[in-house]
Amino acid sequence: MELAAGILGTGSALPEKVLTNFDLEKMVETSDRWITERTGIQERHQAGPADTTSTLSVKAAKKALEMAKIGARDLDMIICATISPDMPLPSTAALIQRDLGARSCCAFDLAAACSGFLFGATVADQFIRNGKCKHVLVIGAEVLSRYVDYQDRETCVIFGDGVAATVLGVVDPPSGILASILHTDGHYADDLYIPAGGTAMPASQETITNRSHYIKMRGNELFKVAVRSMAEVSRRVLEKAQLSANQIDLFIPHQANQRITEAVRERLGVPPGRVYSNISRIGNTSSASIPICLDECVRAGRLKKGDLILMAAFGAGVTWGAVLMRW
Numbered sequence: 099m100e101l102a103a104g105i106l107g108t109g110s111a112l113p114e115k116v117l118t119n120f121d122l123e124k125m126v127e128t129s130d131r132w133i134t135e136r137t138g139i140q141e142r143h144q145a146g147p148a149d150t151t152s153t154l155s156v157k158a159a160k161k162a163l164e165m166a167k168i169g170a171r172d173l174d175m176i177i178c179a180t181i182s183p184d185m186p187l188p189s190t191a192a193l194i195q196r197d198l199g200a201r202s203c204c205a206f207d208l209a210a211a212c213s214g215f216l217f218g219a220t221v222a223d224q225f226i227r228n229g230k231c232k233h234v235l236v237i238g239a240e241v242l243s244r245y246v247d248y249q250d251r252e253t254c255v256i257f258g259d260g261v262a263a264t265v266l267g268v269v270d271p272p273s274g275i276l277a278s279i280l281h282t283d284g285h286y287a288d289d290l291y292i293p294a295g296g297t298a299m300p301a302s303q304e305t306i307t308n309r310s311h312y313i314k315m316r317g318n319e320l321f322k323v324a325v326r327s328m329a330e331v332s333r334r335v336l337e338k339a340q341l342s343a344n345q346i347d348l349f350i351p352h353q354a355n356q357r358i359t360e361a362v363r364e365r366l367g368v369p370p371g372r373v374y375s376n377i378s379r380i381g382n383t384s385s386a387s388i389p390i391c392l393d394e395c396v397r398a399g400r401l402k403k404g405d406l407i408l409m410a411a412f413g414a415g416v417t418w419g420a421v422l423m424r425w
Contacts, residue, residue: 103226104269104423106168106233108393109161110262111154112143112380119255128251138356142258142381145241151261152184152193155239158263158393159198162235165396166265170198173265174231176205177221179214179385180239181414183207190239200235211290212352212413213280214238214385215262216421220278222266237263238385245292247312256355257313258381262389273403273424277338279331280419286323289316290414324358324412328420329365332410335420343367345406348395352411353377353387362410374400384413401425 118141119130133139145154155178163170176198178191191205210217215238222234242257293299294310305311328351336343343366351359356377363373374391383390388409395401403425410420 101227101229102269102271102274103223103266104274105264105392106267106269107162107164107166107265108262108389108396109158109165110260110390110393111157111161112260113145113149113154115144115146116141117144117258122255125248126251126254128255133255136357137256138377139255139381140378143260144243145259149241149259150184151180151182151239151241152190152197154241154261155190155194155237155263156197158261159194159235159237162263162265166233166267168233168265170200171202173200173203173233173235175203175222175225175234176200176237177208177218177234178205178237178239179208179210179218181209181211181214181384182241182244194237210385210413210417211415212354212382212384212387213411213417213419214413215388216278216409216411216419217280217417219264219266219275219421220280220419223275223278226266226268232267234266235263236266237261238387238389240384240386242313242384245311245313247309249309250312252317253313253315256382258383260380260383260386260390262386262393264389264392275421275423277335278419278421279335279338280417281327281331282415282417284415286320286416289319289416290314320416321355321358323416324354325361325365327418328358328362328410328412331418331420332362332366332408335422336408339422341406341422346372346408347405348401348407349373350388350391350395350407350409352413353380353391354382354412
């Protein structure tokens with residue numbers, strides 16, 4: 099009988115500092131009303147000097163391991179989905195492995211921006227299904243405040259910091275991941291990117307002066323592509339599992355923009371009460387947004403055994419995808 103992979107435990111960690119829209123009004127030409135109407139965001143968390151992607155990840159991972167009732171040494175693999183690593187070398191996953199004490203597993207980073215958690219969960223699903231791994235820790239982790247230009251009102255109001263971890267392992271059917279579809283289209287790469295810091299534009303005094311190490315975004319173009327792509331891939335993953343949108347118990351979209359969430363929900367025909375959103379108090383945490391939502395739902399008792407969960411994301415690259423699972 100084919101093995102099935104599901105989520106055994108979840109955990110999340112947010113920095114203590116909260117940055118409100120009113121705080122941003124003092125930093126850049128914007129207003130609480132402008133931000134709320136265009137994004138749905140009212141506040142977001144911001145990492146402190148001692149916070150790093152790996153330190154927050156370890157906190158979240160320990161909570162997920164505790165819920166899954168396993169130890170770090172029981173892990174066969176760690177996947178850290180992030181675009182804000184501690185450093186270029188080594189991988190953030192290696193630092194997490196070290197600090198967790200997970201000595202016997204492989205660990206690597208995965209860069210798919212806001213779709214990163216779904217990419218990581220799909221990779222973990224394959225390793226568990228083919229029997230190569232028994233327990234895989236998949237983390238969505240971002241400290242984007244290090245890359246946000248607080249002089250750019252188009253981007254600084256959107257992004258927040260946060261981490262969430264999930265332990266995936268073997269579950270009894272019909273529970274587990276039922277279907278997943280992932281996509282990338284590099285033709286849109288210049289619509290959301292960080293120009294400097296890599297081999298194409300190494301760090302220099304000029305790149306610092308030009309503020310080239312910060313996130314650059316063409317939001318209007320991405321909005322249309324995001325809505326279309328997330329709705330289409332969600333429909334396709336439902337068709338793949340031979341299910342319909344009205345059978346979904348919970349839809350967790352990437353928390354990019356409340357207007358995007360509403361547009362995708364309407365296109366799919368999912369009732370408003372079955373959509374989870376925390377963007378008003380968390381903001382856009384890229385790869386961490388979906389697993390943070392998932393952890394909140396689990397700990398609030400919103401999920402029960404047998405529930406169908408649809409997760410969909412869209413991010414820089416551009417990347418997009420959907421994962422359908424039965425709890």
